[in-house]
Amino acid sequence: MTTAVSILPEQQLAVLNAAYRQAVSRRRLRLLLGAAVFAAALILAAIGAEVNLRTLFTYFGNFVSYFDRILTLENGQRVWTDVGEWFWGWRKWLKMLGETLLISYVGTLIGATFAFALNFFAAENTSPAPWLRFVVRRLLEFARTVPGIVFALVFVIAFGLGPMAGVLAIAIHSTGALGKLFSEIVENADMKPVEGIRSTGASWLSCMRFAIVPQVTAGYASYALLRFEINVREASVMGFVGAGGIGQELVVAIRKFYYSDVSAILLTIVVTVFIIDITTGWLRGRLFGKEART
Amino acid sequence: MTRPQEVDAAQIRARYPEMFDRPASARLATPAMIVAAFAILTYGLVDLDFSPSRFVAGLSQLGWISLMMIPPDPGSSLPVYLKALGETLSIALLGTTLAAVFALPVSLLAARNIVPSNILRFPVRRFLDSIRGIDTLIWALVWINVVGLGPFAGVLAIAVSDFGAFGKLFSEAIEGADQKQVEGIRASGGSALHEIRFGLLPQVLPVIAGQVLYFIESNTRSATIIGIVGAGGIGLQLAEQIRVLEWQKVSFLILMILVAVAAIDFISGKLRFAIIGRRAVA
Numbered sequence: 208m209t210t211a212v213s214i215l216p217e218q219q220l221a222v223l224n225a226a227y228r229q230a231v232s233r234r235r236l237r238l239l240l241g242a243a244v245f246a247a248a249l250i251l252a253a254i255g256a257e258v259n260l261r262t263l264f265t266y267f268g269n270f271v272s273y274f275d276r277i278l279t280l281e282n283g284q285r286v287w288t289d290v291g292e293w294f295w296g297w298r299k300w301l302k303m304l305g306e307t308l309l310i311s312y313v314g315t316l317i318g319a320t321f322a323f324a325l326n327f328f329a330a331e332n333t334s335p336a337p338w339l340r341f342v343v344r345r346l347l348e349f350a351r352t353v354p355g356i357v358f359a360l361v362f363v364i365a366f367g368l369g370p371m372a373g374v375l376a377i378a379i380h381s382t383g384a385l386g387k388l389f390s391e392i393v394e395n396a397d398m399k400p401v402e403g404i405r406s407t408g409a410s411w412l413s414c415m416r417f418a419i420v421p422q423v424t425a426g427y428a429s430y431a432l433l434r435f436e437i438n439v440r441e442a443s444v445m446g447f448v449g450a451g452g453i454g455q456e457l458v459v460a461i462r463k464f465y466y467s468d469v470s471a472i473l474l475t476i477v478v479t480v481f482i483i484d485i486t487t488g489w490l491r492g493r494l495f496g497k498e499a500r501t
Numbered sequence: 502m503t504r505p506q507e508v509d510a511a512q513i514r515a516r517y518p519e520m521f522d523r524p525a526s527a528r529l530a531t532p533a534m535i536v537a538a539f540a541i542l543t544y545g546l547v548d549l550d551f552s553p554s555r556f557v558a559g560l561s562q563l564g565w566i567s568l569m570m571i572p573p574d575p576g577s578s579l580p581v582y583l584k585a586l587g588e589t590l591s592i593a594l595l596g597t598t599l600a601a602v603f604a605l606p607v608s609l610l611a612a613r614n615i616v617p618s619n620i621l622r623f624p625v626r627r628f629l630d631s632i633r634g635i636d637t638l639i640w641a642l643v644w645i646n647v648v649g650l651g652p653f654a655g656v657l658a659i660a661v662s663d664f665g666a667f668g669k670l671f672s673e674a675i676e677g678a679d680q681k682q683v684e685g686i687r688a689s690g691g692s693a694l695h696e697i698r699f700g701l702l703p704q705v706l707p708v709i710a711g712q713v714l715y716f717i718e719s720n721t722r723s724a725t726i727i728g729i730v731g732a733g734g735i736g737l738q739l740a741e742q743i744r745v746l747e748w749q750k751v752s753f754l755i756l757m758i759l760v761a762v763a764a765i766d767f768i769s770g771k772l773r774f775a776i777i778g779r780r781a782v783a
Binding site: 248249251252253254255256257258259262263266267269270273306309310312313316349352353354356357360361362364365366367369370371374440441443444447448451457458461462464473476477480481 | 538541542544545546548549550551555556558559560562563566587588590591592594595598630631634635636638639642643644646647648649651652653655656657722723725726729730733736739740743746751755758759762763
């Protein structure tokens with residue numbers, strides 16, 4: 208089958224082509240310039256980070272064989288041939304896993320409570336005074352920007368080794384993160400109910416309680432659940448600095464080259480994170496499905 | 502005018518029973534959830550060895566530490582810290598770029614509109630999920646075992662853990678792309694690769710660039726902490742100074758991190774705006 212494609216006359220094409228090339232060439236130049244700057248930054252970074260491709264090539268086999276080794280039992284068999292031997296410490300690990308979940312739960316709840324108490328001062332539309340808003344915002348920013356594990360390092364020294372430091376570190380970090388998200392919800396809330404309540408002569412506190420809180424609780428709970436999910440991951444590494452949870456077992460296993468233990472603990476963590484993700488996703492859909500749709 | 506009709510409460514109650522008598526399950530659900538939440542909280546506090554005396558002692562320690570932190574002072578190690586900060590930024594930039602480069606082809610395999618077969622897509626997605634389920638710090642520990650202590654292990658750790666996240670985000674961006682342009686390419690006789698190159702990539706690249714920039718930003722934070730397990734950067738210095746209780750140096754390092762993160766936030770915000778703006782113009 209033949210098709211006829213109409214072709215413009217030569218001189219008309221030349222003009223159009225020239226215009227097209229000019230339009231494209233300017234964009235290409237900018238793109239090229241951007242790419243060059245980016246490449247320069249990468250090379251600089253590679254020097255800064257002591258990247259050594261030869262090391263990578265020499266040791267990449269190690270990376271692959273590492274996974275081979277963590278999937279092999281002491282007796283040279285693959286781990287899944289003897290699950291009982293692979294998960295020999297499951298009682299201890301389950302207990303540590305429970306501790307991890309508790310750390311993230313308590314940390315999230317404490318963090319959410321503080322964020323709830325603070326966010327009305329940080330939101331633009333409800334804050335009673337500009338200076339208060341400024342102070343609370345900077346405070347939340349600080350709590351959010353300093354990584355949780357740095358708090359954990361300091362708290363381990365102040366409160367002693369153990370899960371308490373982990374809980375407090377997670378609580379502070381969650382306060383910062385949730386406080387910001389909560390205050391954004393408040394900023395998006397409808398202000399008409401507040402005016403209605405204020406016109407009856409109610410105090411600031413009653414305005415918040417009866418006009419804002421009913422609008423925002425669903426959003427708060429949804430974000431808190433999301434945060435719980437993130438905190439489970441975070442709590443799983445708190446043990447690295449001695450702040451409790453399953454991370455302690457993992458770091459010992461990795462550092463002492465107990466290969467099959469590493470894979471067993473990693474698998475436990477990954478499966479737990481999956482289950483938590485799915486459960487909270489389901490729970491959020493169940494609880495807040497209607498609000499999300501409107 | 503007539504007076505408003507006397508309201509017979511009983512009659513209204515009979516007419517709208519659901520307004521007055523919500524089922525017991527609905528009325529009890531909220532308090533029950535709150536009670537359960539606090540029961541678990543109390544159990545958790547007891548199980549995790551929270552005691553008021555320990556808490557108060559810790560707080561006074563913490564107050565003491567904060568006092569010792571003032572004023573922030575790097576001592577004589579400022580050049581070392583600046584170098585460590587540069588290392589951290591390098592780790593973030595390189596790790597994120599590596600992750601993005603490797604994630605792009607894999608994300609094509611995980612996108613519904615490229616690979617329609619569920620059976621092919623499922624393992625790719627689960628693979629990405631499991632990589633994401635493992636924290637960056639754990640990857641750092643693994644890579645230290647492989648390439649030794651130092652920033653290079655950090656680069657690889659960030660690259661691997663972001664690879665999982667990017668794979669998912671990119672594939673979502675690709676699934677959200679408009680299919681009409683792809684169909685147009687196909688109609689003019691393009692191959693499958695042409696469809697991806699000219700139909701999909703121009704649509705998804707700005708989205709992807711925005712996400713990569715955002716990750717460079719958030720990885721500046723991650724890169725500060727992977728040093729704690731020995732993978733280079735400013736976190737290494739921070740962890741060391743905390744362990745030897747040099748609080749003035751600690752507060753200086755924390756300030757440095759905060760400033761660096763704010764600066765990166767600012768720059769990447771501008772860049773992202775520029776990229777999205779260019780897309781709106783073109």
